[in-house]
Amino acid sequence: MDYKKFVEEQLAHIKQTVGAAKAINALSGGVDSSLVTVLGHRALGEQLQTVFIDNALMREGEPQRVVEIFAHMDIAVMLVDARQEFLSALAGLTDPEQKRQAITDTFYSKVFSRLVKESGAMFLLHGTILTDIEETVAGIKRQHNILAQLGIDTEQAYGYSVIEPLKSLRKDDVREVAKLLKLPAELSQRIPFPGPALAARIVGEVTPERLETVRTATAIVEEELADSGAFQYLAVLLNDCATGIRDNKREFGQIIVVRCIESTDARTATVTPLPWDKLDRISRQITQIDGVNRCLYDLTPKPPATIEYV
Amino acid sequence: MDYKKFVEEQLAHIKQTVGAAKAINALSGGVDSSLVTVLGHRALGEQLQTVFIDNALMREGEPQRVVEIFAHMDIAVMLVDARQEFLSALAGLTDPEQKRQAITDTFYSKVFSRLVKESGAMFLLHGTILTDIEETVAGIKRQHNILAQLGIDTEQAYGYSVIEPLKSLRKDDVREVAKLLKLPAELSQRIPFPGPALAARIVGEVTPERLETVRTATAIVEEELADSGAFQYLAVLLNDCATGIRDNKREFGQIIVVRCIESTDARTATVTPLPWDKLDRISRQITQIDGVNRCLYDLTPKPPATIEYV
Numbered sequence: 001m002d003y004k005k006f007v008e009e010q011l012a013h014i015k016q017t018v019g020a021a022k023a024i025n026a027l028s029g030g031v032d033s034s035l036v037t038v039l040g041h042r043a044l045g046e047q048l049q050t051v052f053i054d055n056a057l058m059r060e061g062e063p064q065r066v067v068e069i070f071a072h073m074d075i076a077v078m079l080v081d082a083r084q085e086f087l088s089a090l091a092g093l094t095d096p097e098q099k100r101q102a103i104t105d106t107f108y109s110k111v112f113s114r115l116v117k118e119s120g121a122m123f124l125l126h127g128t129i130l131t132d133i134e135e136t137v138a139g140i141k142r143q144h145n146i147l148a149q150l151g152i153d154t155e156q157a158y159g160y161s162v163i164e165p166l167k168s169l170r171k172d173d174v175r176e177v178a179k180l181l182k183l184p185a186e187l188s189q190r191i192p193f194p195g196p197a198l199a200a201r202i203v204g205e206v207t208p209e210r211l212e213t214v215r216t217a218t219a220i221v222e223e224e225l226a227d228s229g230a231f232q233y234l235a236v237l238l239n240d241c242a243t244g245i246r247d248n249k250r251e252f253g254q255i256i257v258v259r260c261i262e263s264t265d266a267r268t269a270t271v272t273p274l275p276w277d278k279l280d281r282i283s284r285q286i287t288q289i290d291g292v293n294r295c296l297y298d299l300t301p302k303p304p305a306t307i308e309y310v
Numbered sequence: 311m312d313y314k315k316f317v318e319e320q321l322a323h324i325k326q327t328v329g330a331a332k333a334i335n336a337l338s339g340g341v342d343s344s345l346v347t348v349l350g351h352r353a354l355g356e357q358l359q360t361v362f363i364d365n366a367l368m369r370e371g372e373p374q375r376v377v378e379i380f381a382h383m384d385i386a387v388m389l390v391d392a393r394q395e396f397l398s399a400l401a402g403l404t405d406p407e408q409k410r411q412a413i414t415d416t417f418y419s420k421v422f423s424r425l426v427k428e429s430g431a432m433f434l435l436h437g438t439i440l441t442d443i444e445e446t447v448a449g450i451k452r453q454h455n456i457l458a459q460l461g462i463d464t465e466q467a468y469g470y471s472v473i474e475p476l477k478s479l480r481k482d483d484v485r486e487v488a489k490l491l492k493l494p495a496e497l498s499q500r501i502p503f504p505g506p507a508l509a510a511r512i513v514g515e516v517t518p519e520r521l522e523t524v525r526t527a528t529a530i531v532e533e534e535l536a537d538s539g540a541f542q543y544l545a546v547l548l549n550d551c552a553t554g555i556r557d558n559k560r561e562f563g564q565i566i567v568v569r570c571i572e573s574t575d576a577r578t579a580t581v582t583p584l585p586w587d588k589l590d591r592i593s594r595q596i597t598q599i600d601g602v603n604r605c606l607y608d609l610t611p612k613p614p615a616t617i618e619y620v
Contacts, residue, residue, distance in 0.1 A: 096553060096562065138558045203550045203552065204550070238550050239550050240513045240514070240548050240549050240550045241513075242513065242615065242616075242619040242620075243406060243615075243616045243619060243620060244610075244615045244616055245612065245613040245614060246613070246614055248448045249448075252406065253614070253615075258609070271590070271593075273586035276583035279609050280581070280609070282609070283581075283610055283611075287614050287615075293610070293614040294610045294615050295608075295609045295610050296567055296607060296609060296610075297606060297607045297609050298604065298605075299568070299589050299590070299592070299593035299606060300554075300593055300597060300603070300605050301593075302555065303554065303556070304555060304556055304563070304597050304603040305552065305553075305554045305555075305597075305603055305604050306553045306554055306555055308553065309553060310552075310553060
């Protein structure tokens with residue numbers, strides 16, 4: 001694939017489509033939305049407003065760090081604090097589909113649709129990649145009809161339009177284009193992070209306390225495996241508890257699963273055979289997290305498991 | 311430790327204590343109760359009645375196999391089918407302590423107490439080992455007051471008595487004595503199996519279907535790891551489900567945890583660094599069990615985790 005040509009074509013397409021109008025995009029810090037942000041600002045400059053929505057489900061320090069990285073590239077990102085809206089929507093939910101739906105609804109129908117209206121934008125840039133479309137068609141991922149999700153009736157609202165510059169790329173292509181456009185390695189090599197963020201890594205109810213537990217475990221896993229060269233590595237908090245011993249007394253503790261996989265495009269994945277001393281270091285740190293007394297390693301390829309848990 | 315002298319002393323002690331009375335013991339097939347059975351029959355011959363209670367929680371073919379092994383040693387074991395009593399007692403229970411209590415109550419207060427009364431025995435031989443006593447004192451295991459558990463008031467019931475020939479031994483001593491008494495390796499080297507049997511390896515409700523799932527996983531793990539030389543290896547069925555892909559569709563599947571540990575006496579344990587091709591073989595077989603789409607490996611030493619989950 002000719003990545004340089006791809007970039008030129010997309011820049012021209014975005015400019016021509018948007019014309020003199022305003023556009024908006026939501027940045028998550030993942031490589032897909034980061035690349036769309038950079039492409040969009042190259043094509044549109046100040047006509048594009050980029051927002052980062054803090055949904056309370058991000059990793060440690062992530063919202064501030066993403067805004068800072070883009071500031072270094074002279075791209076202003078608007079940080080929107082929507083933590084309370086997401087936590088309220090998730091309270092009491094344990095069913096995985098209901099949790100995903102609550103996050104999607106809060107994002108599109110409430111927070112992002114409000115921002116779109118306030119911005120006056122008629123164009124939305126979105127980081128859909130080929131794998132997303134394929135998995136949606138196959139029934140593995142949910143529908144990506146963004147205008148409908150925003151509550152915008154495309155027939156009535158003439159002019160509203162979605163631009164998906166990456167929809168012909170797979171993950172490895174996205175990284176190559178990101179490198180070509182000189183995105184810092186922290187973004188172009190950023191390990192994939194799911195749409196529902198840490199909520200995809202909490203089996204059972206998402207609460208501030210449980211988010212804190214999985215956030216701490218995630219920081220441990222990401223630090224220990226940063227040099228692993230793996231495609232993706234993550235920590236999951238299960239809902240089950242298991243027996244353990246603390247200070248010579250029986251206790252029921254929480255369980256963290258560590259997952260580390262090899263893949264090129266996330267469609268299939270194999271398990272990384274990590275060194276045992278590394279696994280031991282991770283397990284010892286994770287069982288020092290308050291309330292956690294087990295650490296497990298996921299041995300399952302995709303398929304039959306998915307990469308995330310929820 | 312002088313194991314030969316230990317055996318002579320225990321045989322003499324059992325003979326002298328029981329005299330011309332009848333004794334009874336419950337055999338589980340584990341090395342502790344197997345050794346007590348052999349010691350007891352050497353000391354008491356036909357005066358000792360040995361029962362094996364099928365509680366529906368045993369491994370594949372285990373009750374029949376244990377009876378058969380002892381028949382080869384000319385020790386008759388009475389196989390008691392109490393499956394329905396245990397399954398009824400466990401129905402609807404998810405709390406780990408309530409599950410353990412239901413099994414203990416059904417075993418002692420219902421099934422075994424009935425058998426003791428029917429047998430006319432005044433002496434009970436029991437395979438308590440030193441680690442059991444230490445962990446009971448430390449509050450890690452539950453109380454081992456067997457007469458009270460049988461509903462026998464020791465003050466009123468003059469003559470009832472418990473004999474615990476192994477109470478000065480740890481697990482490694484038990485195995486040495488078992489070898490000395492020529493117990494077949496299948497018994498003397500048998501990996502430890504918990505009192506609550508497969509119920510200790512089911513997080514959540516114990517049902518016939520869930521027992522079948524963990525029983526199948528246990529058979530896979532025990533076959534694959536028989537040559538591992540590890541102290542203990544087991545499979546656990548979690549209550550949580552996770553997302554997976556089957557025939558290109560999203561599905562929620564069950565999760566099996568594999569645990570394999572090194573230990574000398576079960577008081578502490580470290581995780582066995584198994585070869586990755588072995589773990590991969592186990593994972594592939596386990597995710598072929600109906601309804602299971604994840605397989606995890608437990609990375610936690612004891613402490614802070616225990617060996618079993620419930």
